[in-house]
Amino acid sequence: MLKLFRRTKEEELADQQRLHDSLEKTRSGFMGRLSTLFQPNELTEQTWEELEETLIMGDVGVETTLALVEKVRQRARQEGLKRTDQVQAVLKQEMLALLDHPAEMALDEPRLLTVVLVVGVNGSGKTTSIAKLAKLYKDHGRKVVLAAADTFRAAAVRQLEIWGERVGVDVISQGQGADPGAVVYDAIRACQESRQADLLIVDTAGRLHTKYNLMKELEKVRNVAARQVHKAPHEVFLVLDATTGQNGLSQARHFKEAVDITGVILTKLDGTAKGGIVFAISKELGVPVRFVGTGEKVDDIAFFDARTFVESLFK
């Protein structure tokens, strides 16, 4: 597949470094124990217990943790593994397998206008992530426009406009209280006509996935895009705060049902939280993580790389 947007090797390395750095903090915390766990020692019952504890503390979740540990135990038996470092390799494989997804994103395919919808619960980091994405893709030669379809939260439009100015991309808005669908309609027209843009990223209001009416509203926004642009929205990103516990799975499930999310942006990885819930999201819902947020500045974003992510946990 021809890609408009291809990362250079250096960029990939920089991404890995950023992810690695952000995980460094985590590693010194509870995940750090994973590393010490995997000194080449004899396997004992305690090894397994500690492993379980470490995964659960990383918000991987009881079910996924038990399944992972059981699988690795089984393989350890079958393959006659005796040392913790051997088990480490097997565990890494199994964790990687949970995150396995095709690398291609619809976002990177060439087309006249690509529409990206960004959704999530309140405060997860949608607007900030959109600013980061806008900069990332603008730097790679895309003509980016943002749509301020969070017309609900006080000053949400202003927040996006400030980011737009900083990044140097246009923001289409109709102010607070406007119909989000109408904003998206306008924004698509603007992209196709006056702005000649090829990438539209839509900021939506934060909403709890259990709110029936708000989820319906989101479906409507999605439909507006679908009617105007062939196969739009081409990507629907769920922005998930890495600090979130097991509720993350419920979030992903509901948003998938309502607007068919295509990927996750995992934010706030610069904190101590791991975002271990993405293993369950990836496995149970088949939704891959695409980007990670590693800070509050506009460059604090990296492509998600499963190998780096898992690898870094064991460093």
Next chain:
Amino acid sequence: MFETLTEKLQTVFDNLSRRGKLTEADVDAAMREVRLALLEADVNYKVVKDLVARVKERAVGAEVMKSLTPAQQVVKIVHEELIATLGQPAKLDLSGPTPHVVMLVGLQGSGKTTTAAKLALHLRKSGQRPLLVAADTYRPAAIHQLEVLGKQLDIPVHSEGDKVPPPQICANAVRRARESAYTVVIMDTAGRLQINEDMMRELEQIKQLTKPQEVLLVADAMTGQQAVNVAKTFHERVGLTGLILTKMDGDARGGAAISMREVTNVPIKFVGVGEKVDALEVFHPDRMAGRILGMGDVLSLIEKAQATMDEEKTRSAAQRLMKGEFDLEDFLGQMQQMRKMGPLSQLLDMIPGMGRLTKEIAPEVTDKQMKQIEAIISSMTREERRRPEIINASRKRRIARGSGTTVQDVNELLSQFKQAQRLMKQLAAQGKGRRGGRFPGFPGLPLG
């Protein structure tokens, strides 16, 4: 699908009650489920360990009430232990000379700004003169957000733009409050990671300059295992006086509340239950405990019900439900009323046993299915609704025709109803065994 603790415990406890006696092995089996469920509810791993140890100690101990099955006894102990850990709700401390200074702190995106506005409104309603302070100079438009909210509520906002250091803004605000006779100053600080040294030092400075009476950690109910570290560090650095749990209107089980209470021992002062400025409630430990256990939130349900339907009806419906007199009319009535109130599954989860019930009826009761249930029950005679056992094959055919469904659909509904009825009877029986006839694990329920 998540299995709620109720479901899991019910399975374990079904087994236990069949054996009739509580041995240490029984308790161990139950504790495994309790442990897993608490972890699923996001209670911190280490906190769970301590909690389970406490519960186990009490469960294996002597206190077995005559009126309870061993299973019920264990649920009761877990529930009580959670309530004890959650602690009693506490009001804001507004003693001493004015202005009282309230400082809100927390991670990014936890809901501080909205909560600041909610608190200001709440305090004004109780006769205070609040002043809001825009001390988040980092997030774009954060100041503007607070100003918009202030304007909406007609509550003044002290802001000095984003160029002045936050500690200075806060100190100025307190001075202004003193001069202009504001009685409460509510400071909205920027969200920050507890590991960001510079930002944590900034909080210490603000605290030092303004001497707040209340330092409240605003935390998201969806927080996972890190809740412990977050609360602990904030507490160590700025000495918390209370917690506010936000986004409680979602479906998060909220185990983080337990974790944060355990490490800080400061009271939970409020919970945020919506985006609107009046969506701030006092904290109810019993409801929270029920929610963490996935046992439903009967009081909230009844409150919600009262808002949409008249009290008399609610009371009698609830009473019948508690007594186990539960026929198809009640079944339909419940379903209809609950549908008026919002998403079905969310509401059903609030009734004890209903979590399991919904799943036994259908994993996901959609609106379409609901219409079908309505159609089928509406096609029954009064007598049939009261005494479903009289519905024979020919009646079934008639009902199916009348409701535009199939006999199979009717059969399915009837068997679902039977399960519901059985469950209600079980629950009611538990209720009767207790002093005051209250529902087990739901102290204070004014019914039955």
